Amino acid sequence: MRRSPDLERSLAHTVAWHQSYGLIGENAYPTDRFVRIETTRLVAQGWPYARGEDLDLLADFMGMAAITDEPFDGALGRDPIETARVIGRAASVFHSDERAGLSPYLAALADIWDRSRVGMSRSWCERAAYHYDRWLYAHVHEARGRVRGTPESIDAYLVIRRGSGGMGIVFDFMERVGHFEVPAVAFHSPEIALMRDLTEDISLLTNDLISLPKEEMVGDIDNLVLVRQHELGCSRDEAMRTVAAYTEELIERFLTQQARLPQMCEQIGLSEDECSAVMEYAAAMRWWMGGAIEWYYTSFRYSLEYARTQAATANGHHAWQLNPTR
Numbered sequence: 001m002r003r004s005p006d007l008e009r010s011l012a013h014t015v016a017w018h019q020s021y022g023l024i025g026e027n028a029y030p031t032d033r034f035v036r037i038e039t040t041r042l043v044a045q046g047w048p049y050a051r052g053e054d055l056d057l058l059a060d061f062m063g064m065a066a067i068t069d070e071p072f073d074g075a076l077g078r079d080p081i082e083t084a085r086v087i088g089r090a091a092s093v094f095h096s097d098e099r100a101g102l103s104p105y106l107a108a109l110a111d112i113w114d115r116s117r118v119g120m121s122r123s124w125c126e127r128a129a130y131h132y133d134r135w136l137y138a139h140v141h142e143a144r145g146r147v148r149g150t151p152e153s154i155d156a157y158l159v160i161r162r163g164s165g166g167m168g169i170v171f172d173f174m175e176r177v178g179h180f181e182v183p184a185v186a187f188h189s190p191e192i193a194l195m196r197d198l199t200e201d202i203s204l205l206t207n208d209l210i211s212l213p214k215e216e217m218v219g220d221i222d223n224l225v226l227v228r229q230h231e232l233g234c235s236r237d238e239a240m241r242t243v244a245a246y247t248e249e250l251i252e253r254f255l256t257q258q259a260r261l262p263q264m265c266e267q268i269g270l271s272e273d274e275c276s277a278v279m280e281y282a283a284a285m286r287w288w289m290g291g292a293i294e295w296y297y298t299s300f301r302y303s304l305e306y307a308r309t310q311a312a313t314a315n316g317h318h319a320w321q322l323n324p325t326r
Contacts, residue, residue: 001294006055007044014040014059021108029067037301039063045291047177054177061112065166072139080143087136094129116176124181131168138163157227167200174284180277183270191257191264198254199285203292205247209240210296214307258282
């Protein structure tokens with residue numbers, strides 16, 4: 001598995017960065033647990049071309065996303081109204097440059113956002129802000145599902161899961177740390193749009209297959225295996241085989257679309273540099289899928305040992321206490 005050579009240096013950076021905002025450490029998410037989930041390895045594999053400060057930015061975001069999702073496995077994630085309140089506060093960071101009086105969590109989120117925007121176009125920033133909204137607000141609708149206690153329809157599930165997985169942010173970071181932007185005419189092409197959808201679903205459905213035992217242990221029902229089992233009235237094993245076969249089909253469709261990109265670039269008159277950006281974007285999707293799927297299989301985050309202690313951590317750390325700094 002190819003990885004960024006800056007993995008170890010970036011791990012040291014992101015541990016210190018999370019500690020500086022009080023996100024890990026004493027009276028917060030345990031530092032040893034943070035190191036064991038290896039989110040820095042995820043970004044070093046998913047973006048193996050990232051170096052230095054670019055890898056640090058990825059490590060800070062992914063670590064923060066992982067540990068601050070967890071409180072929703074506790075009482076907060078079973079209160080859609082309170083979840084909507086705290087999510088609204090968090091989302092405001094992406095739509096204002098006001099930074100005075102932010103809570104430690106929001107200050108950390110603002111730091112990631114401000115670093116992410118450096119050197120990027122206005123259109124990229126607007127798109128990225130939308131993707132952060134999509135990620136954050138999905139937590140509200142996951143909370144509704146926990147209260148309801150039964151899986152959504154497959155269509156509604158995919159809307160929520162595509163948001164909660166944060167894949168729009170992942171795609172934006174492909175451009176940000178790759179130091180390119182896909183030309184708008186290509187970004188909005190059916191080939192590239194379909195490849196994004198396929199990459200998103202391949203990553204998330206593989207995650208569903210691997211994370212199912214952990215999620216059941218903590219009462220999380222937003223998983224396609226459970227959705228299919230509920231809709232089809234079939235056994236758990238049959239539902240898993242259905243999801244696995246569908247994922248294999250999506251991989252074949254991705255490869256078909258990727259093979260069409262050179263022709264698309266020629267048909268819309270892209271320059272050599274613009275074509276290069278398109279091909280880099282496609283390669284970045286493949287790097288992400290390979291790195292992320294390997295991480296899903298090997299990370300402590302998806303182990304039953306992690307799940308057995310998850311409830312205590314969810315109720316015990318304070319990432320979503322949004323009191324302003326004094």
